[in-house]
Amino acid sequence: MYNVGLIGWRGMVGSVLLRRMHEEGDVKKINLLLFSVSHAGKSVTVICGQKEKKILNALDLNILKTLDIIICCAGDDYTKNIYFKLRNINWKGYWLDSSSFIRTLEDSLIILDPINKKRIYQSVKNGIKTFASGNCVVNLMLMSLSGLLREDLIRWISVSTYQSISGAGSTAITRFIRQIQEMSEILYANCNHRSNLILSSEKEFLFCIRKYSKYLEHPLFFDAVPWIGKDDVIRDGRTSEEWKIQYETNKILGYNEKNAIPINSTCVRVSSIRCHSQSFIVKLKKNVPIEEIEKILKKNNKWINIITNKKKRTLKQLSQTNVMGTLDINVGRIRKTKIGEKYLSLFSVGDQLLWGSAEPLRRMLKILLDHL
Incomplete structure (x- = not known):
């Protein structure tokens, strides 16, 4: 052995x-x-x-x-x-x-x-x-778009990420749970009567948010943090996390500077424990019908689940709780944009501790x- x-x-x-x-x-x-x-x-x-x-x-x-x-x-x-x-x-x-x-x-x-x-x-x-x-976001993005990449259909990608707290480590999760517990205790400690619940909660809520501003550079409970990465590594306005998306994606694909896929990204930390979501705008090299795009995405990756663009299925299956602890990558909200027929919009979610x-x-x- x-x-x-x-x-x-x-x-x-x-x-x-x-x-x-x-x-x-x-x-x-x-x-x-x-x-x-x-x-x-x-x-x-x-x-x-x-x-x-x-x-x-x-x-x-x-x-x-x-x-x-x-x-x-x-x-x-x-x-x-x-x-x-x-x-x-x-x-x-x-x-x-x-x-x-x-x-x-x-x-x-x-x-x-x-x-x-x-x-x-x-x-x-x-x-x-x-x-x-x-990088966890890079892995989940490539898994989500693998079919389009294999067919060489992508001209460029613009992505907004909604990244879980686990991406910041176990200490971040411990602090997040503590925030939930202590904030809940404060919010309801003096709210014995329904009539004063709203006003009291608003006051105590602001107090708690300011109290926890020292954690993770920003409070996480009931908030979104629009900066992920070190503060001393900024390249043309991107954070280090956003730089990684461009660099690592093209390194994985084996592309050099001449044939690299341009990727614009905005990375945000949200109040999710374990999974990352991503919203994409993809410019295709040619106009491809939605039905064909769904087939391409599905056939190239056995872990991909295509979620039809309907409210009930989207809310039930395109959620982080649905894929948590699994190897599934759920992809939905697939549609063409008003920018043009070559511009594709889609949304994906996956477990960042597994494929990530x-x-x-x-x-x-x-x-x-x-x-x-």
Whole structure:
């Protein structure tokens, strides 16, 4: 069996990945070792019914260099600290990562095998050893539009994202839940009579919003945050998250500056726990009827569900709660715009912890095991 180390297994992406590896039987094919910086030396049972595992030190290069494959979900800081140290001591293993840092390396490949499987297999054959799961929004966008991309129908894309709190990490979710709890207690503490409920709620609501303005750079409860990404990486007015959409999409597709698909984006954080929604305007290279577009989208991706543009089905199925915890990508509100017949409008929703990060890593592990 190959030695596979998982770092960051306690976090949002890592815990989902570990669960999926057990569900799909991947752990039976490998010697899985768990690593941590803060919990090294402890023994834990990570999956109910499984034997205890001893947690190894994620900073110990002597242990890490014995691994055939490392899967890292610990974030940019850890990766920047350890990755080059390992490579510099001539470690020849495969590094799989969910961090944005690895995606920018010239000798890395961003993996999303339903989209770029041929490039993945060719890269493995050519000796590439470093792979990264793409940005969550990028992955979900490409999965949603994969049929149109395969048919080479897209001239450019304009997208507005509605991204969940899980994209900001487990700490963000904990704070969000605390906001809900404490705000609810304050709102109803002095509202014993229905007659004063509205006025009292309005006053206390404003108080709570201002109180929690320190969390995540902006309150999340009952709000939308129109900035995602670092404040020191702005490129021609885009946030770092919006820059990633353009850069990573074209890197996954293997496009260079000459044939890159132009992508305009506005990224917003909303009060959803786990799923991302996206609203697209796509300029097509030619006029294609809606019925044909729906067939193209569906036939190229078995995880796509086309939701007809009717109110009842849209409200029931084009929602984040409908796809949460599944690999489904629901696409609806498909229609032509008033701009012209080549301009397509559509809306998609998917689980950002699955296709957005964990699932591409799990599937890449399987590809490597088959290759080895």
